[in-house]
Amino acid sequence: MSHSRENVRVRRTRTLLREALVELIEEHGFDRVTVGQIAERAMVSRAAFYRNYRDKYQLVEQIFDEAAAALTDSSGGNSEFDRLRRLETFFDDVARYDRVYRALLGRKGSQWFAARIQDTVTSMTIEHLPLPSPVDDLVATLLGGMFLQTVTWWLTNNRPVPSRDMAADYARLAAALIREANDVSFR
Known part of the structure; x- marks a missing residue:
């Protein structure tokens, strides 16, 4: 995969994760949100989450x-x-x-x-x-x-x-x- 295509994929994944985080915070509060919920809402794997963020x-x-x-x-x-x-x-x-x-x-x-x-x-x-x-x-x-x-x-x-x-x-x-x-x- 080309470097620029990978960058687009990474940016897209990060955007989806950020959007999912906001929605979940609005619904449940930050403290109750889990990585699993964020990944599921963003429709990415937990592995994709952890490739981008520690937590x-x-x-x-x-x-x-x-x-x-x-x-x-x-x-x-x-x-x-x-x-x-x-x-x-x-x-x-x-x-x-x-x-x-x-x-x-x-x-x-x-x-x-x-x-x-x-x-x-x-x-x-x-x-x-x-x-x-x-x-x-x-x-x-x-x-x-x-x-x-x-x-x-x-x-x-x-x-x-x-x-x-x-x-x-x-x-x-x-x-x-x-x-x-x-x-x-x-x-």
Whole structure:
């Protein structure tokens, strides 16, 4: 089989598995979904599932990791404009996988996934932003939680503003929090 035909087959299988996962989360909740159910719903073998993913967690992680990579890609520069563009790209990706994120962050979703988003953004914040040293961890944790809640709010309210506006709104709120943190002294 040619390499490009194999890539098409792999992409098709992964798409079917993602769609099946979303449907099953919406029906049963993430914690109750099994690999067997995902494979059956996608009409692929369990072996095909395991050729692509270690478990259901990795399937979800890959979707988020693709979006999160946009947040840390500084190849286009690291100005405020560039950071805002990366944030907008992240929200675009969330919009593209709207059903996946809604399912995972909704009532039947996964606390594990919500924690993964928050922890990732908290770690990125610590690594990439100049924060006031006495409160680095607190501010980074607050920003991670605020980011998670921003994404959740945006999806729950049917994305009432475009990605660009949501990114700008989050960036302004994050900047305000960082400015306030600079004025806070913990003794």
